[in-house]
Structure formats: C-alpha cells, structure tokens
Amino acid sequence: MASQSSARIRRARPVDPALPRRIWRGGAIGAGNLAAWVSRRAGRGSGASIRGQVITRLYPMMFTELVADRRIAAVSGTNGKTTTTHLLAAAAEAAWGSRDVVTNADGANLREGIASALSQNIKAPVAILEADEQIVPDMIAKGRPEVLVMLNFSRDQLDRHHEIASLGKKWRTALTAAGQDAPTVVANIHDPLVTWSAQAARRVVWVDMGIGGWTADAALCPSCGAILEYDADGSWNCPGCELGQQPADYAAHDDEVTGPGGVRWRLDLQVPGRFNRGNAACALAAAVEMGIEPQTALGAMGAVRAPAGRFSIGVFGGNRARLLLAKNPAGWAESLLVMDSEPVVLAIDSAIADGTDVSWLWDVEFERLAGKHVICTGPRAQDLAVRLSYAEVDHEVIASVREAMARPYEGTVDVLATYTAFLNLCKMGGVEW
Known part of the structure; x- marks a missing residue:
C-alpha cells in the first residue's frame, strides 16, 4: 500500500507553468513573502494572511493554480477543523515526509490563506488543507480533493456568515456537480445537515465522533423540513422522509477508535477532550483513505500537542x-x-x-x-x-x-x-x- 501511495505522489507532482507566467507568479510570491516578513518584524502576527492577500492581488490565479494537480485532503466544519487538519497533516508527514506535504498549519483557511501556505512549497505533491466552510464548493471544483472531511455545521459569527442551511446546500450542490470526480467524504453521523450534504458524494465514510449532545442547530430535517426525533443516546431520525443517522464505519469511544470489521485502535492523544477524540477518528479515517497505515497515522497524531496554539x-x-x-x-x-x-x-x-x-x-x-x-x-x-x-x-x-x-x-x-x-x-x- 505504501509503494502504491508513493507512486501516486510522484504522478501527482505539479508541472511548472510556462516561463513568463512562472516569473509573474514568482514575483507575486516574493512580494508576499516580503509583506509577511514585515508583518512578523512589526509583531503583527505570522504574516500568513498578509502574504496571501498580496500574492492573490498581484496574481489572481494563485489559488486556482496551486490547488490543481495535487493529492488534497480538505477539512471543513464549524468546530475542530484546525485540530483535525493538524492531526491528519502529522499522519501524512509521517507517511511521506515533511518535504512532500504542505499544510496551512496556522489556520488561515480562506482562499488567500490557502494560497499563502501552498506558495511556500509549490512542488509538494500532497496538501492537507483546512478550508473555511464558505470556500468548500470552490475547493471541490478547483482542487478536486481526494478526501473531504465534513465535521459539523453550527451557528458561528451570524453577523458575517450565512445561515448554516445555505452552506449545507452549497456543499451538496458542489458534490453533485463533481459527479465521479467528487471526493470521498468522511462525515460526522451526528450532524443531520452534514449527513444530508454528504449523501451527494460518490462515496462516504461515516464516523461516530462520540459527540451527540449538541442539537441546538439541528432541529429540522434539511431534506423535508420535519422536526427531527432524537433518542436518549443522541441518535436521530427524520419521521417525514428517509434521512436518518447512518451506521458508523469508524467510531470514537473513550480512548479507542473502532474501524471497519470491528478492528480497534487505542488513541493516545496529547490534546484533551472528547471532541478531540472525535476529531482524531475523522483524521484516522481520512488517513486510511489516502493509503496511510493506521498505526503510522495514530503514532504521528499522538505527537500533536498544541495545534495553532490551542x-x-x-x-x-x-x-x-x-x-x-x-x-x-x-x-x-x-x-x-x-x-x-x-x-x-x-x-x-x-x-x-x-x-x-x-x-x-x-x-x-x-x-x-x-x-x-x-x-x-x-x-x-x-x-x-x-x-x-x-x-x-x-x-x-x-x-x-x-x-x-x-x-x-x-x-x-x-x-x-x-x-x-x-x-x-x-x-x-x-x-x-
């Protein structure tokens, strides 16, 4: 399995564009790097965001070009995407080496932030990318990710973001439009909107994250509008249509993850909380889908201590x-x-x-x-x-x-x-x- 994955990496390595465009793009990246250096010297942060803003302003095709022709695993959702991205990136680096893996580890997850991260390792054939919920449709259409991890939808910054139902519709529409090019989706079974959106994918790996308690943002069925029914254990079902909680392929429980066929792995994480055990279960499922051996992934994830300062x-x-x-x-x-x-x-x-x-x-x-x-x-x-x-x-x-x-x-x-x-x-x- 490892040799097949290595061969896929070599085939996926991006091809340099024509010289004039390469010079234009290189100049934009140089200007962005300078802006990032100035930002760090001024104590204004890591400089990742300003780098992305500069390079995409000077070279508007940057995001589209840099997400093309790589093996991409994208992680999105309202909660947990930064930690899940760090866990999955650690697994990928353990399998293929840090030089062949690029990630937006600082959590800058809009187009500019992703372009900023990718510009620092243009030739890396594998990208593990945290993506803001709003840009997931663009990521599906332009990056054609191999795997998309869908964690949850929850109300967040309502003064700036659309309602979560509209985001879910956009995700579902993008997966439908991608057809056979759609990613394998790793989806949280406890979120009805995630479940409904993920069903449009060509293949779904369902994960019980062990977190069934938050139902405040999931009262109505996203398919038919009926009031969802919840059992005492947090499982859910729609009485008005066929939408319901899916059986899990992977399940987090205490310090263990159960996988296909009932195989069990122990979780030995440095990041606390049941929500991070759920994040780890999603990261493990995504890693396996990318061809990473489970024990390699788990060992690397156990070394993650403070993702983006958390x-x-x-x-x-x-x-x-x-x-x-x-x-x-x-x-x-x-x-x-x-x-x-x-x-x-x-x-x-x-x-x-x-x-x-x-x-x-x-x-x-x-x-x-x-x-x-x-x-x-x-x-x-x-x-x-x-x-x-x-x-x-x-x-x-x-x-x-x-x-x-x-x-x-x-x-x-x-x-x-x-x-x-x-x-x-x-x-x-x-x-x-």
Missing part, C-alpha cells in the same frame, strides 16, 4: 496558563468540559474576527461551571458576567486581560477565550506556532 501553555509573569479557544456555542459547550483549574478565566471579545454579536452567550450552558469561581475578562466581560449571574455561577469581572493574567494563581490556570482574545493571550504568554 491547549498550549503560556507564561504570564509567575503564572502558567493553559490556553483554550472556542468561537461559538457548540465549541464552548465542549470546551467547558475540560476546564479543570480553580478558578477558571473566560476572555470575551467581539472584534470582527470574533463576530460582533455576542448573543450566543445565552446559548452556552454555563451552569456546568457551578461550584467554580470564574474570572470574566476582555472587552465584553460585563456581558459574560450577566449571563453567569443568571446561571448562578460565582464570578468576578477584571476587564483588563493583562490584569486578569497577573492575578496570582496556584498551579496552571485554564483560560478559555474567543478568537481575538486568544491571539492576544498567545502573544502575551509567549506562545508561537
């Missing part, structure tokens, strides 16, 4: 903090389950990258923090404090993140933050990736 340890003076990121109600619901310290710190912002609408706070079951002391910080700390008051959770407000992190803590304190606050905390705590 779960990393930051140092704030005399304090150590484990930094967690959550961007929407579904993500917060899972992240609250791994908050172990006493107290815990919750940092809330509402910049453009976070979504300016923070009404989602009322959809999170903060009652799970009962018995803990919570420190609310960040620009929207007062909004969080109101929600915690209704949840009857003990809390205090320290508006300044810097002051909140200067408070003396015993041991490592858990800090859960929205996107902008998370990036600021990484910078303050010396976390780089």
